Amino acid sequence: MGDLVSTSETPSGTPRARLRELLAGPEPLIAPGAYDALSARLVEQAGFDAVYMTGFGTSASRIGRPDVGLLSAGDMVDQVRRLVDAVDRPVIADADTGYGNAINVIHTVRAYEQAGVAALHLEDQVMPKKCGHMSGKVVVPREEMVGKIRAAVEARRDPDLVLVARTDAAAVHGLDDAIERARAFADAGADVLFVEAPTSEDDIATVARELHGVAPLVFNWAEGGRTPPLPFERVRELGFSLVLYPIATLLAATAAVQGVLRTIAEERSPLSVMDTLPTFDDFTDLIGLPEVRALEQRFAD
Template sequence: MGTLLTGSHTPRARLRELLAAGEPLVAPGAFDALTARLVEEAGFDAVYMTGFGTTASLIGRPDLGLLTGTEMVDHARRLAAAVELPLIADADTGYGNAINVIRTVHLYEQAGVAGLHLEDQVNPKKCGHMAGKAVIPAEEMTGKIRAAVAARRDPDLVLIARTDAAAVEGVDAAIARARAYADAGADLLFVEAPTSEEAIEHVATKLRGVAPLVFNWAEGGRTPPIPLARIAELGFALVLFPIGTLLAATAGARALLKTLKNDGIPAEAMPGLPTFDEFTDFIGLPEAKTLEARFGAGEER
């Protein structure tokens, strides 16, 4: 089970070490605690709590700002508790103005996240790869970033400023916003949804040396799927793969359910799936049995 460690070995300190290592840190998306454990099992060094996937998994609806800050914090707490990896979490717009951002940062920090990102969309927001977005004034977002920095109790908590302005005001305006957010104290900059490799290179070139950069490799989104080697050449520090696990889980469940509907039993869909024992081992049954033997846990009388 995940723990909040102390000293230089905390997930937050580890995240900062990974971001400073000189190679892009790859953070696959997790939409629940089980997916986060699968990311950890696969050997990745960090995990990303996707807002898109959180919305889909909790309420089965699109990422249109439908979840409250409380729901997002509760979900982040479950993911952080499930793994030892640093958890980077979507914190949407901070769920209000600068005062709300202060509370959001406090709650995410208490939940155990190693990093979070705040975006400059209006509230309610939309997925960064959907049409019809709108952004708040840059000055207002700068104030929200300053509030987040002031609210941070652990200096190792990584604060990421995301701008969605490229789709609304153009790439150069998004770059100007990112610079302002860096001046306000953001640790990383996240220019969402550039729509060409030329735009990606322009962002990387103009923001080189300002602050480390985030690349959102949104599966099927508006940003072209460029190779990781190219992302590294451009100097991005963090690469998010937000919804691949969600899409894979959907495809797998859909295939099994189709077989069950057609055949009356799921037998033909079972080959390749974990066995019952393999799955219970993965989610920690042996550990629970060890604890039962150690502490004499049994049925209450």
């Protein structure tokens, strides 16, 4: 985990280099979603090799509102910096539309890079954007997004920073247009392609077939969203390189909090469910209190 005095180096080099190795590996990389620093630490402690900062979860956790473009670039950079600081795993981050035109994208990429992300994804929606599994999306012209991808490529200072190009065009103009956009984004320099919200297994297979060999592909296993929940074995068979489970942690946390609050409301105490919760000492260990105590001893006068 991200120790208070650790460096960003891993046994395989930087988190960005490590992410590139994982994306090139024989197995799809699984990146569960994290919506704050604590959930990011839990993803890492569960043994996953990468953490995904979900924009949907960030909006829900920071302002208690849906993912409809209410957060600014500054809000998102602030959040991702907290996640990067909390873990040693590569962090893949939602960067929405880049928060404006190609010039804004340059600023966004540099800010995310300075925050320490290993990868970020940019989408072709019109601002204010919406969650990719909501209705009412609008996308910018293909040429405009190509320019934004080119700007992102030129903006990064570390060539290991992974740029993921996402298209939401399938819901607006159809799957064929989404695939053609993805090809154009790869030609513009995107490292990874992300066709959002295909609505059938046939469409998912078409994306995988048509973009095979163009660039590594993302499968967004959006829990409860418009894309059918394929078994992992099928996702592997289709050849996807990165599998996101963006909001399972958020939904699980919401259900757990609702449950304990229901108990307190009904029984006027959490006593009956205390044995299902981490102990105080277990929780403080989880969030790094032993390291703090060790550092206190190390730096004591």
